[in-house]
Amino acid sequence: MTRVGRPPSRVLVMRLVDWDGEDAAAFEPVLEALDRLTPYVEVLEPGCAAVPLRAGAGDEAVFCERLIDTVAGLVDQDCLTGVADGLLAAVLAARDGRIVPAGGDATFLAGCDITDLQVTGLVDPETCETLRHLGIDTLGKFRELPPQAVAERFGAPVRRAQLLAAGRFSRPLVPRPAAPELAVTETPETPYETVEHAVFAARPLAERLLRVLDERNLACTRITVTARTGSGLERRRTWQIDPAITAADLARRVRWQLEGWLAAGPLTSAVDGQPGGDEAANAVTSLELAPGGLVGLVEAGRGLWGTKTAAAVKAEAALRHAQSLFGPEAVRIAGPADGRDLDERYASAAWEVEPAPPPPSGPWPGGLPDPLPQLTGTGQDVEVLDAAGAPVAVSARGDLSATPALVALGGKRIRIAAWAGPWPVTERWWSAGARRYARLQVELTDGSFALLAREDGRWKAVGWYD
Template structure:
């Protein structure tokens, strides 16, 4: 609460939340968002970044002044960075985020009434529930946030978990955390002051990774996690830059380091642009980097649990991988990731390890895809012969069946009896163009205990995969 004096009487003005949304902003362009934040800094001393293109500021003005401040903010952003901006104002952050979609000012004390009529899918804006939970609620007849808020809290927690229970309280207009910055516990603030200033983004980000790991280790030791991260950088020119980002309470050290990258990319780019090519002294180089957590909550409340730990071997392996990334770049170390597709080769992709989010997992059965579980070993494409009981080749016919019952599979000079088989499944891909592909799948269990996925294409059989 803050106060203003009117005729000798102190009038209390409640702290409200304003959210500014840039509807045309590319959410992947975090570095370019820095000039927008600089524009907001002209109007308010504190800005919290929710994500690129979305920021929140605390607002302490009378009801008649809120609309005027929103117009001033919109004009400032449009005039300085040439971007359309819409604003929303409410008591709490969740209601303000939704109000920003409509450019609406929710009356003071009216969050619950405003949220009650919103569609249940708006619950995803909390970041606490999956789309599947929203669909389940809709199937149960819970179509609005108001109906969800009216459910017994204990039943919600038991059915969907503690995160959904917190989302329910948000839907009821509760848990309206303030945006007012508070000093972080000095014991939980980590900093790095290099002997030689970081002249490049990669150098600073390389240092940010172990810095973020130190921070998460400190928080884990106290069974805490944070919902905000304040990144502070000091440059050789004596300039101090500070920005606060909202982070998921289950964020890893890699997630925190990614926030640092986003911010440094914007700051260093702005510093170099301002300094020009004549800046040979590296006045935009970073001489100190500091991470401070905010919005501390317990691990159990955050849904992280108490039993997450890494053994020494895992820690050493991750350290070696990070060292490889430092030497070769963040894209050099990659992990397997599931993707969508019909063919086995299409269902396996890669993603940079702890650098970017992996490709999204398949949202549902891909039409014509091989049902799970997939073969454990793929990509062998071993040539095989499928024979019937007389030793004649078994052919996959155009009408979708086999010329005879498979009895023997010949591979690598061995003849293995077919114990059981399933299929065939004919597949036609890209039938609309010149690149049409037709093939037939067949699953077989062999006498030596192995099982294979066989594919016949162009009259030839091959083992596309082997089951464990």
């Protein structure tokens, strides 16, 4: 059973005002300036980049001003910023330097010109002109078109653009890779035949990396550990770290990672002194540490929005300790996602290893309405009965065979005080993965509220409301 939360996230887009070039290398100094402020930067195109912002972390306007001042001070370039819940709204907001209020993407996008669809890369100018001739001159009018008609007339890409225009589709940002010249690699003459041998090299490798960063007046907030074997196997994992980490602590983090890999599946064939298979092929031939989320040394002791509280530092230390014991993916952040069914409405991402999943910007047709059940994943078999104790079924048209009166659960029969539904759902009817089910909400006389679903002739309690 899983209790789910809804930590929202936001997107900031930065666009250079006078940028007229396509040279990605010329844009690199600007990206280095952004790296001083945030560990994740996605390059949308030369002259334009996006970074994720976690809602509630601080004043977005203050951060935008800080970013603009940083870029201007380091590379003498003026820029505009836009903030919104989704990437499309943030890109369009950056043209005017606007901050779209949380939950306001749909309203903001509704007034945008139909040609703004072209920034999605999914719609060509000819399609925009066709829509304008049809009287569809704004994104608000475009999103009101029947979805099936859009898909049939213009195809799947334009239908996807319609979801973007309605604020119903998003994606996580993809951070750019760290500068390769800052990565340090140890390639021994004799491959490491055990994890212990590889760990022995981690300390000098960590010292070399911190020395390279120190020479450039830099610190980092992420470290990617990569191990390669003679057989071509490569394991890679990115960890979030404190910018003030010491070489000893960094080497310890590398050891945790290598031991975690060893527990999941041997990096080498020599475990506990017991060789097996081709040792040369399985031995570690190189170990690499690559920094990410670069920050200046002046900024290294400060959080993204300012100084961290003692409670935040202790909490992060506890979470990192849990990662060291159970692996980097064991500590996860839940977040809302796009989908229709209850188990599709949420996703999770590893804490400080991957960006948290973005929230949906609008409801799916036929989706379960808010508020959602607070307790999910139970999947308990139940029976829905009428007043005479006979089973209640749902027809293909979504009609109940009788009025529901009782729910049989855990050997007990509990009377239904009120109910709503059913709501039939048919998914992927065109494919082998077709699915048909119906939802029913019930209030029981014991004071509990449940979401029931009937599929393949069986009722299940798929969620409980607090």
